[in-house]
Amino acid sequence: MIQVDQALSIIAQNSAKMPVKKIKVGKALGYVLAETIYSPIDMPPFRQSAMDGYAFVHTDLNTLSVVSSSQAGDYQNIKLSKDQAVRIFTGAYVPDDADTVVMQEHTTATGNAVVIDKFPAPFANIRKQGEQIQKGQLVLEKNTIITAAAIGFFACLGITLIKVYSKPKVAILVTGNELVRPGKKLAKGKIFESNSVMLQAALKEVGIKKPTIFRVKDSLKATTKIIESCLTQFDILLISGGISVGDYDFVKEALLQNGVEELFYKINQKPGKPLFFGKKDKQLVFALPGNPASSLTCFYVYALPALKKRLGFTDIHLPKMNRKITSAFHNNTAKTLFLKGFYNDETVTVLESQSSAMLNTFAVANCFIYIPHTVENVAQQQEIQIIPFS
Numbered sequence: 001m002i003q004v005d006q007a008l009s010i011i012a013q014n015s016a017k018m019p020v021k022k023i024k025v026g027k028a029l030g031y032v033l034a035e036t037i038y039s040p041i042d043m044p045p046f047r048q049s050a051m052d053g054y055a056f057v058h059t060d061l062n063t064l065s066v067v068s069s070s071q072a073g074d075y076q077n078i079k080l081s082k083d084q085a086v087r088i089f090t091g092a093y094v095p096d097d098a099d100t101v102v103m104q105e106h107t108t109a110t111g112n113a114v115v116i117d118k119f120p121a122p123f124a125n126i127r128k129q130g131e132q133i134q135k136g137q138l139v140l141e142k143n144t145i146i147t148a149a150a151i152g153f154f155a156c157l158g159i160t161l162i163k164v165y166s167k168p169k170v171a172i173l174v175t176g177n178e179l180v181r182p183g184k185k186l187a188k189g190k191i192f193e194s195n196s197v198m199l200q201a202a203l204k205e206v207g208i209k210k211p212t213i214f215r216v217k218d219s220l221k222a223t224t225k226i227i228e229s230c231l232t233q234f235d236i237l238l239i240s241g242g243i244s245v246g247d248y249d250f251v252k253e254a255l256l257q258n259g260v261e262e263l264f265y266k267i268n269q270k271p272g273k274p275l276f277f278g279k280k281d282k283q284l285v286f287a288l289p290g291n292p293a294s295s296l297t298c299f300y301v302y303a304l305p306a307l308k309k310r311l312g313f314t315d316i317h318l319p320k321m322n323r324k325i326t327s328a329f330h331n332n333t334a335k336t337l338f339l340k341g342f343y344n345d346e347t348v349t350v351l352e353s354q355s356s357a358m359l360n361t362f363a364v365a366n367c368f369i370y371i372p373h374t375v376e377n378v379a380q381q382q383e384i385q386i387i388p389f390s
């Protein structure tokens with residue numbers, strides 16, 4: 001049995017980045033950039049008006065004759081003298097001769113002339129060529145997570161294809177004779193299967209939208225066979241249940257029979273002690289405990305960082321924060337605890353019912369309260385670490 005920190009470092013060491021692929025910018029949301037990108041153009045590509053108004057050569061004359069009009073998208077080679085102006089609109093090309101734009105609200109139009117009521121400073125209201133970024137300058141660095149704004153930034157520079165780390169193919173293998181899919185009739189002795197749909201939802205949080213779900217009965221032969229097939233097709237295999245010490249828990253043996261290397265089995269923690277982590281080549285296997293709260297805890301704390309590492313993320317763990325605990329807590333287990341808690345701006349409360357078999361508390365919790373195995377007593381109002389998950 002190992003400690004939580006050891007388990008986390010073994011996972012980080014053994015989770016290789018996925019291969020790099022080129023994708024269309026419009027499909028890149030949530031991916032991690034696998035190359036540093038430099039701008040192919042100046043942006044703006046020309047001097048743009050930042051206002052609706054009049055472009056002119058800065059002058060003391062307050063009445064100018066309006067000789068032309070420049071709309072966004074137009075280009076005209078307009079010559080201007082000191083007593084002339086061009087009607088101009090936001091985003092339009094500023095005639096080469098002009099150096100200033102006066103906003104419409106500071107002028108009065110009179111026939112073919114305009115009176116400047118309030119003079120702008122020289123060079124006002126013009127966005128310089130390359131003001132946002134110049135050709136050859138850094139757009140975004142390798143390992144940046146691609147957001148909607150980043151996609152917009154690429155697009156405004158005319159970038160259509162970028163290199164990202166591909167997403168791993170994930171399978172969820174559900175074990176257990178007692179399990180019935182929600183929506184089916186619940187016979188005596190059976191329970192509804194909830195881990196697959198829960199893990200599917202949690203996977204969406206890192207952009208893994210369609211894991212493949214497999215189901216298997218508690219049989220060594222059938223479990224070995226399905227794991228063999230999963231290992232040839234998927235980069236990450238999440239197995240639910242069958243990893244404890246019961247007579248019908250066959251997952252560990254089936255994994256070893258398939259040549260999966262055991263990197264650790266069992267962590268000194270509650271919930272989620274019987275977690276197995278192994279690998280075969282670059283494929284990773286997490287055999288998660290069947291108890292639903294244990295399963296989800298192990299997913300967040302261990303499987304999620306592995307997924308993030310493979311996806312190219314640099315910060316792979318859920319961030320920790322400090323809060324004052326609202327009541328004293330005693331840890332007599334000598335295990336690290338991931339308690340379900342509810343935090344606000346200042347405090348955190350340990351929720352009732354911490355059973356690993358139940359999701360009723362987890363469903364209203366917004367964080368884990370992290371109590372290291374070395375800590376026996378926490379006093380009321382003591383600052384402790386929490387790990388928000390929503």
Ligand code: AMP
Nearest residue numbers: 176193194195240241242243289290291
């Ligand atoms: P196991 O780890 O297979 O011994 O399962 C531990 C407990 O979790 C048992 O009470 C199982 O019935 C329950 N369990 C296992 N898998 C699931 C699942 N997919 N959905 C809901 N409960 C499960």
Ligand code: MG
Nearest residue numbers: 176241242290
């Ligand atoms: Mg089972």
